[in-house]
Amino acid sequence: MTLSVQIRARLGAFDLDVGFDAPAGVTVLFGRSGSGKTSLVKAVAGLVRPDAGRIAVGGRVLFDAGAGIDVPVPQRRLGYVFQEGRLFPHLSVRDNLLYARRVTGRRGGDLDRVVDLLGIAPLLARRPGALSGGEAQRVAIGRALLSDPDMLLMDEPLAALDAARKAEILPYLERLRSETGLPILYVSHNMAEVARLATHVVVLEDGRVFRAGAAEDLLSDPSMVRVLGVRDAGAVLPARVAAQAGDGVTELAVSGGRLCLPEIEAAVGTALRVRILAQDVILATERPRAISALNILPVTVLALRRGHGPGVIVQLQAGGDRLLARVTRRSADALGLAPGKPCFAVLKSVAVAQSDIGQRLAPEG
Known part of the structure; x- marks a missing residue:
């Protein structure tokens, strides 16, 4: 209806x-x-x-x-x-x-x-x-x-x-x-x-x-950041519980790979949606090594939106989904970020709050 x-x-x-x-x-x-x-x-x-x-x-x-x-x-x-x-x-x-x-x-x-x-x-x-x-x-x-x-x-x-x-x-x-x-x-x-x-x-x-x-x-649209607010800007990814690791970490399958988050009370196979704030995503042009962050997703830059201040909102393709990252102009220029550039999105497991994880209406596909 x-x-x-x-x-x-x-x-x-x-x-x-x-x-x-x-x-x-x-x-x-x-x-x-x-x-x-x-x-x-x-x-x-x-x-x-x-x-x-x-x-x-x-x-x-x-x-x-x-x-x-x-x-x-x-x-x-x-x-x-x-x-x-x-x-x-x-x-x-x-x-x-x-x-x-x-x-x-x-x-x-x-x-x-x-x-x-x-x-x-x-x-x-x-x-x-x-x-x-x-x-x-x-x-x-x-x-x-x-x-x-x-x-x-x-x-x-x-x-x-x-x-x-x-x-x-x-x-x-x-x-x-x-x-x-x-x-x-x-x-x-x-x-x-x-x-x-x-x-x-x-x-x-x-x-x-x-x-x-x-x-x-x-x-996940950079042009919406002005209305939604810089601090609230973030994308929503469909996910599915892939494993309960037993060490306080839940592994989620997303189209771009795996996400490890603090333990979520949900059975394996449960369809979820996860909100990832742009300010919590770090970008790297090479896969980082020997870091504490558990989540590293290969992504491709789709678009950049430069505001009047020092920040840049970067739209990323991660598998079949889209992410946003908020970085400084200095970082964007130093990394040579431009549409089509491959890079890696890095996210700390503890950056995603439990309140940003919800039930998905129905599994995709």
């Missing part, structure tokens, strides 16, 4: 003028604060009425200014998860979950399956005041699922959580993406979330679509 959006809206002094088609999976709306992300998701939900345009989920038109169509919010069949859980404090978790059925009049999803999917069985008898932030968000997601939606809208659902709670809930979001097949429109300005969850990314800037495309393509 796809989402098609082509709308214009004047919101005070802010102009929203966006158009994109999002395929099945998780489409992340990414951009800085004030770029129009929340306004756009509210327009899809029916909470903001565009001045012109059209919105459709699958083949069902939710809004069409020219045809006079504006489906009321309760009839749009969209589950909305806000930054805060917005649970009813006087109801138990079970009654909060079932509330959507009473409001929509639809049977909704299977309660037991949703409870198992989100790991909230121990919470059913509690009141929201006794839940942690991560637990409350899982309940809010469950309530949205039980409304029997055609699509989930998630407006920065982890923004109010600390790092520990984010780490707690991200695996559940990955399960939700992988096991339900429900399309999700996910608002975020956090690159770690984008790298873990996104199958498609729509980048907003000043109320316009700056770029849109597959997550792997956009995150």
Whole structure:
């Protein structure tokens, strides 16, 4: 099921003028604060009425200014998860979950399956005041699922959580993406979330679509660094657990070779996606010897992007995948880096954080 959006809206002094088609999976709306992300998701939900345009989920038109169509919010069949859980404090978790059925009049999803999917069985008898932030968000997601939606809208659902709670809930979001097949429109300005969850990314800037495309393509594009941020720039590689070495190291098979990372709790054969930050990649024109770094991948320079400062972003081909490296102009010149030049990408095992390793939606090939 796809989402098609082509709308214009004047919101005070802010102009929203966006158009994109999002395929099945998780489409992340990414951009800085004030770029129009929340306004756009509210327009899809029916909470903001565009001045012109059209919105459709699958083949069902939710809004069409020219045809006079504006489906009321309760009839749009969209589950909305806000930054805060917005649970009813006087109801138990079970009654909060079932509330959507009473409001929509639809049977909704299977309660037991949703409870198992989100790991909230121990919470059913509690009141929201006794839940942690991560637990409350899982309940809010469950309530949205039980409304029997055609699509989930998630407006920065982890923004109010600390790092520990984010780490707690991200695996559940990955399960939700992988096991339900429900399309999700996910608002975020956090690159770690984008790298873990996104199958498609729509980048907003000043109320316009700056770029849109597959997550792997956009995150490895040097021209995106200005928008994503130099420190957050990095590529996402599909990988598979090849071996658990027994010495605290997990070996991953990637198209360009092997990666050795600190132990990952995953069975051999598990499909993963690994985010590698550009600032953690070192380049060498000859294969290094007698160094502590375990990861040395043969690569070819595809492109260089020189900014106004001393840094250069280098796009690399590593097998069938692409990497980014951030080096100084001085280093790029000294190494003679240019498109087509073969070299080696060096990465310390401990440079990749556990939070940058996630479940992959489906194995490639």
